[in-house]
Amino acid sequence: MYNDFLPKTMKNNMVEDNNSLLVVPTHSQQIQESLKVEKPTTQKVIEEISSLISLSYSIKVFSAKWQLIRNKLEELLSSLTAIENCDSNNNLEVFSTIQAITETIKDCHDQANQCLELSYTGKLLMQSNLDIVSGKLEKHKKDILDIDNVGLLTHSYAIEVSRPNIVVASRDDLRFYILDLFSRIKIGSVDMKGQALIAFNEVIQEDERYVKVASEVDNFFSFLVHFLDSQEREIQENAAKAVSVIAGFESCKSLLIGVGIIAPLVRVLESESELTKEFATKCLQKLTENADNAWSVSAHGGVTSLLKMCDNEENHGELVGSACGVLKNLVIVQEIKRFIIDDDAIEMFIKLVMSKVEVIQISSIDFLQTIASGNESVTKLIIKEGGVRALISVLDPKLSSSTKGRQIALRGIMTLCISSENPLSILISHGFLDHILYFFQFGDFLNQELALKAAFWLCGTSEEAKNVMGYVGFIPELVKFLGSKSFEFREMAAETISSMMTIPRNRKRFVHDDQNVTLLLQMLHPEETNSVNKKLLLSILMTLTSCNSARKQIVDSGYFKYIEKLAEDEESDAKKIVKKLSGNKFRSILNGLWHS
Structure with a gap:
């Protein structure tokens, strides 16, 4: 029975004598005892x-090499600390690795003392020795990771900590978790790393x-950034998912930048996983809200990669x-804007405007607005390439745009x-006014x-636009909204009508239907609550008094x-209207009305 608990190497070196077991001491047995x-x-x-x-911090010579050695020592320390409680008994390979590390550390300590005391025999020889130590430390770190990854260490003591209850958890509970x-992220197997990252994201x-x-936590973000280059999908x-969330916290952005996140994120843009690329672009979008980081993205070739992603029809909507969104942040830098324009990317984004995928359509329009903002030459280029035509097509009621x-x-x-x-000729030629009228009606x-917003804006573009709007039939549609249940609708409609009434022909069009004037007057009733601002109504009526038929309708309305x-x-304004209508030929009519 005792045999079952002996290491296999010891079992193989047992001999049987007179029905009793005798253990023959061997070199392997001695090692096992030392384990x-x-x-x-x-x-x-x-x-x-x-x-x-x-x-090492006290060493003043060969500072660059000692900095490299110190970095490798810290990485090795992290790996060893994380496996300190792992069950490595009865494992020759683990034991030999620990012994090798011990020898290297002793050697490194001797060289550190020589550098401190300046007692080395030659600079070139010492530099060579330091390079050798650095190489050994790198190998030791890899050996420990390899041992763990192939399962030679059993984590019998690595009890998984339960997630703290979010309601009652203290800060110390969160830190412990x-x-x-x-620890699992640093030295765990591939599966353990993956599970730890999933738990962290949750x-x-x-x-x-x-x-x-x-x-x-020292180096936590560094490990996350390092994993962006992992071959394990x-x-x-x-x-990538983790850093995209972390980048949403203003206090963490500088920390991510400090550990060199931009270059790995840009490399991820060339990976095969669309989901990973999406997380990376979302992270870049948050980080490039600071224009200082835009240069770093450009320096690592990120602009070209992002343009390529937008031009790939196989990429899904969220990714594009x-x-x-990232490119929208980047074009704030004039040099990057110029690069994108010179790369003939404007035509590509205009094409994206006509996409049937909402997120692509909206984000491409956003980009075009940003790149055109405050730059007349870029605006003209977008118009020349058909940008306005593409945008008007989004308004087409026959298309299923959101x-x-x-x-x-x-x-x-x-x-x-x-x-x-x-602008009016462009808008008319591509059906803008027709689309707006359709939405008014249906x-x-x-x-x-x-x-309503479009009509109000169009009124402000030119006198010609107001005249054309009256000609194609905007007035009857706007009048309908004066009785809308929505206060905002009533106000926008009244303001647009008021603006259109500066055109004499529109005043005639308005009073052509005598019910229009009657409606305005009825809305002036003192007890009318579902009405438009009375100052605005009076302003419209004041404008209409320059029209003879309107004056007669006002007087005859009752x-x-x-x-x-x-x-x-x-x-x-009411006084002005009364004064104007009380003069000359209207005076007698009004006197009769007032004293009846």
Whole structure:
């Protein structure tokens, strides 16, 4: 029975004598006996490495090489610390690795003393010796990771810490849990690393305090950034997901930049996993809100990679949308804007505007607005390449564009047409006015709101636009909205009508239907609550009094007493209307009405 608990190498060296077992001492057996003290040996190595790291800070010669050695010592220390409680008994390979590390640390300590005391025999020889030590440390780190990855270490003592209850967890509870995850991330097998990253992503989305705690753990973010270059797809994907969340915290952005995240993120843009690329672009989008980071993205070739992603029809909407978002941040830098324009990318983004995928459509319109903002030459280029035509096509009722997409498109049309020499001809030729009229007549609440905004904006572009709007039939549609249940609709419609009434022909068109004037007067009733701002109504009526037929309609309507009442209340426009209609041939009519 005792045999079952002996290492296999010892079983193979047993001989049977007179029905009893005799153990024949061998070299392997001696090693196995020494393994009983493996655990304290690991602890001793950890202590020696810590001491050596402290000592290295006092060395003044060969500073670059000692900095490199110190970095490797710290990485090795992390690996050893994480496996300190792992069960490595009865494992020759682990024991021999620890012994080799011990020898290297002793050698490194001797060289550190020589450098401190300047007692080395020659600079070239010492430099060579330091390079050898550095190489050995790198190998030791790799050996420990390889041993763990192939399962030679059994984590019998590595009990998985339960996730703290979010309601009652203290900051110390969160830190303890994060440190446990970090240990698994550092030296765990591929599966263990992957599981730890998944758990980390779950907690940082559940409670943002975990992000703050992780930011205070030395090298945590460094490991996440390092994993962006992992060949293991799951690890790379979860690392990208984690940093995309962390980048949303303003206090963490500089920490990520400090550990060199930009270059790995740009490399991820060329990876095969669309989900990983999406996380990377979302992270870049957050980081490039600071224009200082835009240069770093460009320096690592990120602009070209992002443009390539946008131009790939096989990429899904969220990925292209995020890529457009990053580029939108980057074009704030004039040199990057010029590069994108010179690369003939404007035509590509105009093509994306006509995409049937909402997120692509919206993000490309956003990009075009940003790159055109404040730059007349770029605006003209976009118009020349068909940008306004593409945006108007988004408004086409026959197409299945979303309301949000149409709202963004209208905003884009307004932006581009500001500096256009003849925006009306472009708008008319591509059916803009027809689309707006359709939404007035048949659109739902949101599309009618869009139409009202478009009409109000169009009035402000030119006198010619007001005249054309009256000619094609905007006035009857706007009048309908004066009785809308929505206060905002009533106000926008009244303001647009008021603006259109500066055109004499529109005044005639308005009074052609005598019900229009009657409606305005009825809305002046003192007890009318579902009405438009009375100052705005009076402004429209004042403009209409320059038209003979309008003056007659006002007098004949029977509602002039509402204007009279407002005039008595010191309403200036009401007084002007009363004064104008009381003169000459209208005076006798009005006197009869007032005294009846």
